[in-house]
Amino acid sequence: MAVGTQTTPGSREVSTEWADPGFFAQQSRARNLFRVLRQLVVRPEGHKTMPTKAGLVLILLALGIGSSAYNTASNILFMTLALLLSCLLLSGLLSWTNFKGLRWRLITESHLRAGEPAPVCIELRNEKKWLPTYSLWFGLVARTNQFDVQLPLERRLDAGQITRLEWLLKPSVRCVETVSITQLRSQFPFGFLSKVIALDQGREVAVWPARIPYRFKPGQGPFSRREGVSHRRSGSGTELINLRQYRSGDPPRLIHWKASARQRRLLVREMAEEQRETYLVFVETPESLWRSKDQFETLCSFAAALAEDLFRQEQLWGVAVNGEPVRPVRRLADLHGFLDRLSGLEPVAGFQPSSHMNGATVIRFAPGAGKEVHAYVGGRTAGSA
Numbered sequence: 324m325a326v327g328t329q330t331t332p333g334s335r336e337v338s339t340e341w342a343d344p345g346f347f348a349q350q351s352r353a354r355n356l357f358r359v360l361r362q363l364v365v366r367p368e369g370h371k372t373m374p375t376k377a378g379l380v381l382i383l384l385a386l387g388i389g390s391s392a393y394n395t396a397s398n399i400l401f402m403t404l405a406l407l408l409s410c411l412l413l414s415g416l417l418s419w420t421n422f423k424g425l426r427w428r429l430i431t432e433s434h435l436r437a438g439e440p441a442p443v444c445i446e447l448r449n450e451k452k453w454l455p456t457y458s459l460w461f462g463l464v465a466r467t468n469q470f471d472v473q474l475p476l477e478r479r480l481d482a483g484q485i486t487r488l489e490w491l492l493k494p495s496v497r498c499v500e501t502v503s504i505t506q507l508r509s510q511f512p513f514g515f516l517s518k519v520i521a522l523d524q525g526r527e528v529a530v531w532p533a534r535i536p537y538r539f540k541p542g543q544g545p546f547s548r549r550e551g552v553s554h555r556r557s558g559s560g561t562e563l564i565n566l567r568q569y570r571s572g573d574p575p576r577l578i579h580w581k582a583s584a585r586q587r588r589l590l591v592r593e594m595a596e597e598q599r600e601t602y603l604v605f606v607e608t609p610e611s612l613w614r615s616k617d618q619f620e621t622l623c624s625f626a627a628a629l630a631e632d633l634f635r636q637e638q639l640w641g642v643a644v645n646g647e648p649v650r651p652v653r654r655l656a657d658l659h660g661f662l663d664r665l666s667g668l669e670p671v672a673g674f675q676p677s678s679h680m681n682g683a684t685v686i687r688f689a690p691g692a693g694k695e696v697h698a699y700v701g702g703r704t705a706g707s708a
Contacts, residue, residue, distance in 0.1 A: 335432055335433045335434075336430050336431070336432065336433070337430070337431055337432070337433045337526065337528075338428050338429060338430040338431075338446070339428050339429045339430075339524055339525070339526055340428060341426045341427070341428050341448075342426065342427060342428065342522075342524050343425055343426045343427075344422045344423075344425060344507070344520055368521075369520065369521030369522075370518075370519065370520055370521070371518075371519040371521075372415060372418075372516055372517070372518050372519075373516070373517050373519070374515065374516055374517070375510060375514055375515060375516065375517050377513075377514050377515055378411070378414075378514075378515035378516050378517075381407060381410065381411065381515055382411070384407065385404055385407040385408060385411075388400055388403050388404045388407065389404050392404055410513060410515065411515055411516065413512075413513075414512060414513045414515045414516045415516055415518075417511065417512045418509055418511055418512075418516065418518040420454060421456055421457065421458070421459070421509050421511040421512070421518075422456075422507070422509065422518075422520070423451060423454075424449060424450040424451035424452075424454075424456075424482075425447065425448070425449060425450070425456060426447075426448045426450060427445055427446060427447045427448070427461075427504075428445070428446050429443070429444075429445055429502065429503075429504055429524060429525060429526065430443070430444040430445070430446055430487075431443050431444075431502055431526065431528050432528070433528070433659075434528060434529045434530070434531055434659065434662070434663065434666075435492065435494050435500065435528055435529070435530045435531065436494075436530065436531045436532075436533065436534070437494050437495060437496055437497045437530055437531065437532060437533040438493070438494075438495065438533040439493065439533075440491045440492065440493040441491070441492055441493075442489050442490070442491060442492075443463065443489070443490045443491075443492045443502055444487045444488065444489050444490075445461050445463075445474060445487065445488045445504065446485065446486075446487050447459075447476065447480060447485065447486050447487070447488060448484075448485045449480045449481065449482055449483065449484055449485075450482075450483070451482045451483075452482055452483075453482055454482060455479045455480060455481045455482060456476070456479065456480045456511075457476070457479045457480075457509075457511045457512075458476070458509055458510050458511045458514075459475070459476040459507065459508070459509050459511075460473045460474065460475050460476070460507070460508040460509075461473070461474045461476075461488060461504055461506070461507055461508075462474075462504065462505040462506035462507075462508070462522075463490055463502070463503070463504060463505070464502070464503050464505050465492055465494065465500055465501070465502050466500070466501045466503070467494075467496070467498040467499075467500050467501065467530075468492075468494045468495055468496060468498070468500060468530075470492065472490055473508075474488045474489075474490055475488075476488060494530045496530070496620075497530050497531060497532040497533070497620070497623060497624075497665070497666050498530050498666060498667065499527055499528075499529055499530070499666055499667045500527065500528050500529075500530050501525055501526070501527050502525055502526060502528060503522075503523065503524065503525025503526075504522045504523075504524045504525060505521070505522055505523070506519055506520060506521055506522055507519070507520045507522055508520075529662070529663040529666040529667070530666050531627060531662045531663075531665065531666050532620070532623040532624040532626075532627040532628075532662075532665055532666070533624050534624065534627070534628045534631075535621065535624040535625065535628060535708055536708070537625050537628060537629065537698075537706060537707065537708035538706045538707055538708070539629060539632075539698060539705060539706030540705065540706060541600075541602075541700045541705040541706075565592075565593040566579055566582055566590045566591070566592060566593070567590065567591060567593055568588060568589065568590060568591075569583075569588075569589035569590065569591050570591075573591050577591040577592050578590070578591050578592075579591060579592050600638065600684065601633075601637075601638045601639065601640040601684060602633055602638055602639060602640065602684050602685070602686050602700070603640060603641045603642065603643065603649065603684055603685045603686065604626055604629060604630045604633070604639065604641075604642045604643075604661075604686050605642075605643045605685050605686060605687050605688075606622070606623075606626050606642075606643070606644050606645070606665070606668070606688060607644075607645055607674070607687065607688070608622070608644075608645060608668060608669070608670045608671050608674070609670065609671060609673075609674040609675060610670040610671060610672045610673075610674070612689070612690065613670045613690065614670075615690070615694070617694045618690050618693075618694050618695075618696060619670060621694050621695070621696045621708055622688055622690075622696050623665050623668060624708070625688065625696050625698065625708035626665060626688065627662055627665050628708075629686070629698065629706070630642060630652075630658060630661060630662070631658065631662075634652060634655075634658050639652050639658070640652060640684075642657075642661040644661075644664055644665075644668065645671055645674055646674070684700070684701075685700070685701075686698055686699070686700055686705065687699045687700075691707060695707055695708070696708050
Protein backbone atom coordinates (compact mmCIF):
# COMPACT_ATOMS: atom_id res chain seq x y z
CA MET A 324 0.00 0.00 0.00
CA ALA A 325 2.12 2.90 -1.27
CA VAL A 326 1.65 6.22 0.45
CA GLY A 327 2.60 9.60 -1.02
CA THR A 328 1.26 13.11 -1.26
CA GLN A 329 -0.63 14.86 -4.00
CA THR A 330 -1.51 18.54 -4.24
CA THR A 331 -4.35 19.77 -6.40
CA PRO A 332 -3.26 22.81 -8.47
CA GLY A 333 -4.79 26.00 -7.10
CA SER A 334 -5.92 24.24 -3.93
CA ARG A 335 -4.66 24.29 -0.35
CA GLU A 336 -5.62 20.64 0.09
CA VAL A 337 -2.92 18.00 0.20
CA SER A 338 -3.80 14.31 0.06
CA THR A 339 -2.11 10.95 0.36
CA GLU A 340 -2.39 8.44 -2.46
CA TRP A 341 -5.37 6.13 -2.73
CA ALA A 342 -5.05 3.02 -0.53
CA ASP A 343 -7.06 -0.18 -0.11
CA PRO A 344 -7.09 -3.24 2.19
CA GLY A 345 -5.12 -5.22 -0.40
CA PHE A 346 -6.98 -8.50 0.18
CA PHE A 347 -7.91 -9.06 -3.44
CA ALA A 348 -5.21 -7.15 -5.31
CA GLN A 349 -4.22 -8.74 -8.65
CA GLN A 350 -5.59 -12.16 -7.79
CA SER A 351 -7.97 -14.47 -9.58
CA ARG A 352 -11.34 -15.23 -7.98
CA ALA A 353 -10.30 -18.74 -7.01
CA ARG A 354 -7.05 -17.55 -5.41
CA ASN A 355 -8.93 -14.76 -3.64
CA LEU A 356 -11.35 -17.30 -2.17
CA PHE A 357 -8.50 -19.47 -0.88
CA ARG A 358 -6.76 -16.40 0.55
CA VAL A 359 -9.90 -15.39 2.43
CA LEU A 360 -10.40 -18.92 3.82
CA ARG A 361 -6.75 -19.11 4.85
CA GLN A 362 -6.83 -15.71 6.54
CA LEU A 363 -9.90 -16.77 8.52
CA VAL A 364 -7.67 -19.43 10.12
CA VAL A 365 -4.24 -17.70 10.06
CA ARG A 366 -4.73 -14.08 10.98
CA PRO A 367 -2.69 -11.60 8.91
CA GLU A 368 -0.41 -9.25 10.81
CA GLY A 369 -2.30 -6.27 12.19
CA HIS A 370 -5.72 -7.87 11.70
CA LYS A 371 -8.03 -8.67 14.59
CA THR A 372 -11.47 -10.28 14.75
CA MET A 373 -13.16 -9.75 18.10
CA PRO A 374 -16.69 -10.53 19.29
CA THR A 375 -18.91 -7.59 20.18
CA LYS A 376 -21.20 -7.61 23.22
CA ALA A 377 -23.95 -9.11 21.09
CA GLY A 378 -21.43 -11.64 19.75
CA LEU A 379 -20.40 -12.65 23.28
CA VAL A 380 -24.05 -13.22 24.21
CA LEU A 381 -24.47 -15.35 21.08
CA ILE A 382 -21.37 -17.41 21.90
CA LEU A 383 -22.55 -18.01 25.49
CA LEU A 384 -25.99 -18.92 24.21
CA ALA A 385 -24.45 -21.35 21.71
CA LEU A 386 -22.42 -23.00 24.51
CA GLY A 387 -25.56 -23.42 26.62
CA ILE A 388 -27.58 -24.84 23.77
CA GLY A 389 -24.69 -27.10 22.76
CA SER A 390 -24.47 -28.54 26.30
CA SER A 391 -28.22 -29.10 26.40
CA ALA A 392 -28.20 -30.73 22.94
CA TYR A 393 -25.40 -33.10 23.94
CA ASN A 394 -27.13 -34.10 27.20
CA THR A 395 -30.62 -34.53 25.71
CA ALA A 396 -29.66 -35.73 22.21
CA SER A 397 -32.32 -33.39 20.83
CA ASN A 398 -32.14 -32.83 17.07
CA ILE A 399 -33.97 -29.53 17.40
CA LEU A 400 -31.31 -28.21 19.80
CA PHE A 401 -28.53 -29.41 17.46
CA MET A 402 -30.23 -27.60 14.57
CA THR A 403 -30.49 -24.43 16.70
CA LEU A 404 -26.80 -24.72 17.61
CA ALA A 405 -25.88 -25.12 13.94
CA LEU A 406 -27.92 -21.99 13.11
CA LEU A 407 -26.15 -19.91 15.73
CA LEU A 408 -22.68 -21.10 14.70
CA SER A 409 -23.48 -20.49 11.01
CA CYS A 410 -24.45 -16.88 11.89
CA LEU A 411 -21.01 -16.35 13.42
CA LEU A 412 -19.25 -17.94 10.45
CA LEU A 413 -21.35 -16.01 7.93
CA SER A 414 -20.65 -12.77 9.78
CA GLY A 415 -16.90 -13.35 9.40
CA LEU A 416 -17.17 -14.21 5.70
CA LEU A 417 -19.41 -11.28 4.80
CA SER A 418 -17.12 -8.83 6.61
CA TRP A 419 -14.57 -9.43 3.83
CA THR A 420 -17.07 -8.39 1.17
CA ASN A 421 -17.69 -5.19 3.11
CA PHE A 422 -13.99 -4.28 2.71
CA LYS A 423 -13.71 -5.52 -0.87
CA GLY A 424 -13.41 -2.78 -3.49
CA LEU A 425 -12.83 0.00 -0.97
CA ARG A 426 -10.29 2.74 -1.59
CA TRP A 427 -9.54 5.76 0.57
CA ARG A 428 -7.14 8.65 0.96
CA LEU A 429 -6.39 11.18 3.68
CA ILE A 430 -6.88 14.88 2.82
CA THR A 431 -5.66 17.78 4.98
CA GLU A 432 -4.94 21.46 4.57
CA SER A 433 -1.39 22.21 3.45
CA HIS A 434 -0.86 23.82 6.86
CA LEU A 435 -2.74 24.29 10.13
CA ARG A 436 -2.66 27.02 12.78
CA ALA A 437 -2.59 26.50 16.53
CA GLY A 438 -5.92 27.30 18.15
CA GLU A 439 -7.90 27.32 14.89
CA PRO A 440 -10.03 24.36 13.67
CA ALA A 441 -9.28 22.88 10.26
CA PRO A 442 -10.91 19.95 8.41
CA VAL A 443 -9.19 16.59 8.11
CA CYS A 444 -11.04 14.43 5.59
CA ILE A 445 -11.06 10.82 4.47
CA GLU A 446 -12.29 10.43 0.91
CA LEU A 447 -13.84 6.98 0.57
CA ARG A 448 -14.69 5.25 -2.71
CA ASN A 449 -16.64 2.02 -3.23
CA GLU A 450 -15.41 0.33 -6.43
CA LYS A 451 -17.67 -2.74 -6.11
CA LYS A 452 -20.07 -3.31 -8.99
CA TRP A 453 -23.14 -4.34 -7.01
CA LEU A 454 -22.72 -4.44 -3.24
CA PRO A 455 -22.84 -1.41 -0.94
CA THR A 456 -20.60 -0.86 2.08
CA TYR A 457 -21.94 -0.31 5.60
CA SER A 458 -20.86 0.23 9.17
CA LEU A 459 -17.25 1.40 8.88
CA TRP A 460 -15.09 3.31 11.37
CA PHE A 461 -11.73 4.91 10.62
CA GLY A 462 -9.31 5.50 13.51
CA LEU A 463 -7.50 8.86 13.22
CA VAL A 464 -4.73 10.23 15.42
CA ALA A 465 -2.84 13.52 15.69
CA ARG A 466 0.19 12.34 17.59
CA THR A 467 1.81 15.55 18.87
CA ASN A 468 -1.48 17.15 19.95
CA GLN A 469 -2.64 13.78 21.34
CA PHE A 470 -5.99 13.48 19.59
CA ASP A 471 -7.51 10.06 18.90
CA VAL A 472 -10.92 9.82 17.22
CA GLN A 473 -13.15 7.26 15.52
CA LEU A 474 -14.67 8.60 12.29
CA PRO A 475 -17.83 6.67 11.32
CA LEU A 476 -19.45 6.05 7.94
CA GLU A 477 -22.96 6.96 9.03
CA ARG A 478 -24.77 6.07 5.80
CA ARG A 479 -24.32 3.20 3.40
CA LEU A 480 -21.99 3.76 0.49
CA ASP A 481 -23.50 2.34 -2.68
CA ALA A 482 -21.43 0.75 -5.44
CA GLY A 483 -19.51 3.30 -7.50
CA GLN A 484 -20.10 6.17 -5.07
CA ILE A 485 -17.61 8.48 -3.33
CA THR A 486 -18.09 10.19 0.03
CA ARG A 487 -16.07 12.24 2.50
CA LEU A 488 -15.78 11.74 6.24
CA GLU A 489 -14.71 14.95 8.00
CA TRP A 490 -13.04 15.64 11.34
CA LEU A 491 -12.39 19.16 12.63
CA LEU A 492 -8.90 19.16 14.12
CA LYS A 493 -8.04 22.06 16.42
CA PRO A 494 -4.33 21.79 17.30
CA SER A 495 -3.38 23.37 20.60
CA VAL A 496 0.37 23.80 20.03
CA ARG A 497 2.61 24.73 17.13
CA CYS A 498 4.53 21.72 15.85
CA VAL A 499 5.13 19.51 12.86
CA GLU A 500 2.06 17.34 13.34
CA THR A 501 1.63 13.79 12.05
CA VAL A 502 -1.99 13.01 11.13
CA SER A 503 -2.50 9.28 10.48
CA ILE A 504 -5.16 6.68 9.77
CA THR A 505 -4.38 3.92 12.27
CA GLN A 506 -7.19 1.40 11.75
CA LEU A 507 -10.27 0.45 9.77
CA ARG A 508 -13.07 -1.33 11.61
CA SER A 509 -16.33 -2.99 10.51
CA GLN A 510 -19.19 -4.78 12.31
CA PHE A 511 -21.08 -5.68 9.14
CA PRO A 512 -23.35 -7.61 8.69
CA PHE A 513 -24.92 -8.73 12.02
CA GLY A 514 -22.86 -6.85 14.59
CA PHE A 515 -21.64 -10.10 16.20
CA LEU A 516 -17.97 -9.71 15.20
CA SER A 517 -15.78 -6.62 14.92
CA LYS A 518 -13.17 -6.89 12.15
CA VAL A 519 -10.19 -4.53 12.67
CA ILE A 520 -7.44 -3.84 10.14
CA ALA A 521 -4.35 -1.98 11.39
CA LEU A 522 -3.21 0.81 9.04
CA ASP A 523 -0.32 3.24 8.93
CA GLN A 524 -1.22 5.91 6.41
CA GLY A 525 -0.54 9.53 7.20
CA ARG A 526 1.35 12.69 6.47
CA GLU A 527 3.15 15.47 8.25
CA VAL A 528 1.61 18.94 8.29
CA ALA A 529 3.05 22.13 9.77
CA VAL A 530 1.05 23.73 12.58
CA TRP A 531 1.87 27.43 12.50
CA PRO A 532 2.11 29.49 15.70
CA ALA A 533 -1.15 30.99 16.95
CA ARG A 534 -1.81 34.63 16.11
CA ILE A 535 -1.60 36.92 19.13
CA PRO A 536 -2.26 40.64 19.59
CA TYR A 537 0.86 42.82 19.49
CA ARG A 538 2.02 46.42 19.18
CA PHE A 539 4.45 47.53 16.48
CA LYS A 540 5.22 51.22 15.84
CA PRO A 541 8.75 51.68 14.52
CA GLY A 542 10.33 55.09 14.99
CA GLN A 543 10.69 57.63 12.22
CA GLY A 544 14.44 57.19 11.95
CA PRO A 545 16.47 57.47 8.74
CA PHE A 546 15.53 55.02 6.01
CA SER A 547 18.25 52.49 5.27
CA ARG A 548 18.68 48.94 4.00
CA ARG A 549 21.18 46.20 4.52
CA GLU A 550 24.14 46.58 2.16
CA GLY A 551 23.74 44.61 -1.05
CA VAL A 552 19.92 44.77 -1.22
CA SER A 553 18.48 46.58 -4.24
CA HIS A 554 16.14 49.53 -3.63
CA ARG A 555 14.02 48.53 -6.59
CA ARG A 556 11.80 45.47 -6.58
CA SER A 557 8.70 44.32 -8.40
CA GLY A 558 5.57 46.06 -7.23
CA SER A 559 2.66 48.22 -8.29
CA GLY A 560 4.47 51.48 -9.08
CA THR A 561 4.68 53.34 -12.39
CA GLU A 562 8.33 52.78 -13.42
CA LEU A 563 8.97 49.88 -15.84
CA ILE A 564 11.94 47.75 -14.80
CA ASN A 565 11.57 44.53 -16.82
CA LEU A 566 9.50 42.32 -19.11
CA ARG A 567 8.94 38.70 -18.15
CA GLN A 568 6.83 35.73 -19.21
CA TYR A 569 3.21 35.66 -18.02
CA ARG A 570 2.52 33.61 -14.87
CA SER A 571 -0.83 32.41 -13.61
CA GLY A 572 -2.39 35.11 -11.43
CA ASP A 573 -0.76 38.11 -13.14
CA PRO A 574 -3.28 40.96 -13.73
CA PRO A 575 -4.28 41.28 -17.41
CA ARG A 576 -3.61 45.05 -17.31
CA LEU A 577 0.13 44.33 -17.02
CA ILE A 578 0.31 42.33 -20.27
CA HIS A 579 2.53 44.04 -22.87
CA TRP A 580 0.56 43.20 -26.01
CA LYS A 581 3.04 44.54 -28.60
CA ALA A 582 6.01 42.68 -27.11
CA SER A 583 3.83 39.56 -26.72
CA ALA A 584 2.90 39.68 -30.41
CA ARG A 585 6.58 40.00 -31.43
CA GLN A 586 7.72 37.16 -29.17
CA ARG A 587 4.58 35.03 -29.78
CA ARG A 588 4.15 34.46 -26.06
CA LEU A 589 2.49 36.45 -23.31
CA LEU A 590 4.82 38.96 -21.64
CA VAL A 591 3.96 41.18 -18.69
CA ARG A 592 5.47 44.41 -17.42
CA GLU A 593 7.29 44.41 -14.10
CA MET A 594 6.87 47.76 -12.42
CA ALA A 595 9.13 49.22 -9.74
CA GLU A 596 7.58 49.28 -6.31
CA GLU A 597 6.79 52.66 -4.84
CA GLN A 598 9.42 53.75 -2.30
CA ARG A 599 8.51 52.59 1.18
CA GLU A 600 10.35 51.29 4.20
CA THR A 601 10.68 47.52 4.31
CA TYR A 602 11.91 45.15 7.01
CA LEU A 603 13.88 42.00 7.63
CA VAL A 604 12.38 39.81 10.39
CA PHE A 605 15.33 38.20 12.18
CA VAL A 606 14.57 35.48 14.76
CA GLU A 607 17.40 34.28 17.02
CA THR A 608 16.78 31.52 19.54
CA PRO A 609 19.83 30.96 21.78
CA GLU A 610 18.98 28.65 24.66
CA SER A 611 20.69 31.00 27.12
CA LEU A 612 18.29 33.82 26.17
CA TRP A 613 14.98 31.95 25.75
CA ARG A 614 14.76 29.86 28.92
CA SER A 615 11.01 30.26 29.48
CA LYS A 616 8.86 27.97 27.30
CA ASP A 617 5.88 30.34 27.44
CA GLN A 618 8.05 33.27 26.42
CA PHE A 619 9.50 31.27 23.54
CA GLU A 620 5.99 30.46 22.27
CA THR A 621 5.18 34.18 22.44
CA LEU A 622 8.29 34.86 20.35
CA CYS A 623 7.20 32.43 17.63
CA SER A 624 3.64 33.80 17.56
CA PHE A 625 4.85 37.41 17.54
CA ALA A 626 7.31 36.80 14.69
CA ALA A 627 4.69 34.91 12.64
CA ALA A 628 1.93 37.50 13.07
CA LEU A 629 4.29 40.42 12.40
CA ALA A 630 5.73 38.80 9.26
CA GLU A 631 2.23 38.10 7.89
CA ASP A 632 1.04 41.66 8.47
CA LEU A 633 4.19 43.22 6.99
CA PHE A 634 3.82 40.99 3.93
CA ARG A 635 0.22 42.14 3.40
CA GLN A 636 1.40 45.74 3.63
CA GLU A 637 4.24 44.98 1.16
CA GLN A 638 6.82 45.93 3.81
CA LEU A 639 8.50 42.54 4.27
CA TRP A 640 11.55 41.95 2.09
CA GLY A 641 13.23 39.08 3.94
CA VAL A 642 13.38 36.73 6.91
CA ALA A 643 16.19 34.95 8.73
CA VAL A 644 16.42 32.38 11.53
CA ASN A 645 19.59 32.05 13.65
CA GLY A 646 22.63 31.48 11.46
CA GLU A 647 20.67 30.43 8.38
CA PRO A 648 20.96 32.48 5.17
CA VAL A 649 18.57 35.39 4.69
CA ARG A 650 15.51 34.38 2.67
CA PRO A 651 13.98 37.11 0.48
CA VAL A 652 10.17 37.13 0.61
CA ARG A 653 8.81 37.88 -2.86
CA ARG A 654 5.69 35.73 -2.93
CA LEU A 655 3.25 34.01 -0.61
CA ALA A 656 5.13 30.69 -0.84
CA ASP A 657 8.22 32.38 0.67
CA LEU A 658 6.17 33.59 3.64
CA HIS A 659 4.66 30.12 4.09
CA GLY A 660 8.16 28.64 4.12
CA PHE A 661 9.09 30.96 7.01
CA LEU A 662 5.93 30.01 8.95
CA ASP A 663 6.69 26.32 8.34
CA ARG A 664 10.15 26.93 9.79
CA LEU A 665 8.63 28.54 12.88
CA SER A 666 6.33 25.55 13.40
CA GLY A 667 9.30 23.35 14.31
CA LEU A 668 11.62 25.98 15.80
CA GLU A 669 13.33 25.19 19.13
CA PRO A 670 15.92 27.00 21.28
CA VAL A 671 19.47 26.31 20.08
CA ALA A 672 22.23 25.39 22.54
CA GLY A 673 25.55 27.17 22.17
CA PHE A 674 24.26 29.78 19.71
CA GLN A 675 25.39 33.38 20.21
CA PRO A 676 23.28 36.28 18.87
CA SER A 677 24.96 37.89 15.87
CA SER A 678 25.67 41.57 15.39
CA HIS A 679 26.27 41.77 11.64
CA MET A 680 22.59 42.42 10.89
CA ASN A 681 22.20 45.51 13.03
CA GLY A 682 20.43 48.17 11.00
CA ALA A 683 17.37 50.40 10.86
CA THR A 684 15.30 47.87 8.86
CA VAL A 685 16.17 44.71 10.81
CA ILE A 686 13.56 43.60 13.36
CA ARG A 687 15.05 41.60 16.23
CA PHE A 688 13.42 40.14 19.32
CA ALA A 689 14.37 39.87 22.99
CA PRO A 690 12.55 38.66 26.12
CA GLY A 691 10.87 41.12 28.46
CA ALA A 692 9.12 40.73 31.80
CA GLY A 693 6.98 37.63 32.37
CA LYS A 694 5.76 36.28 29.01
CA GLU A 695 6.38 39.58 27.22
CA VAL A 696 8.61 39.76 24.14
CA HIS A 697 9.97 43.02 22.69
CA ALA A 698 10.78 43.84 19.08
CA TYR A 699 13.70 46.16 18.28
CA VAL A 700 14.49 48.14 15.12
CA GLY A 701 17.91 49.76 14.96
CA GLY A 702 18.47 49.10 18.65
CA ARG A 703 15.27 50.92 19.70
CA THR A 704 12.10 49.32 21.04
CA ALA A 705 9.53 49.19 18.23
CA GLY A 706 6.87 46.87 19.60
CA SER A 707 5.94 44.15 22.05
CA ALA A 708 3.62 41.18 22.50
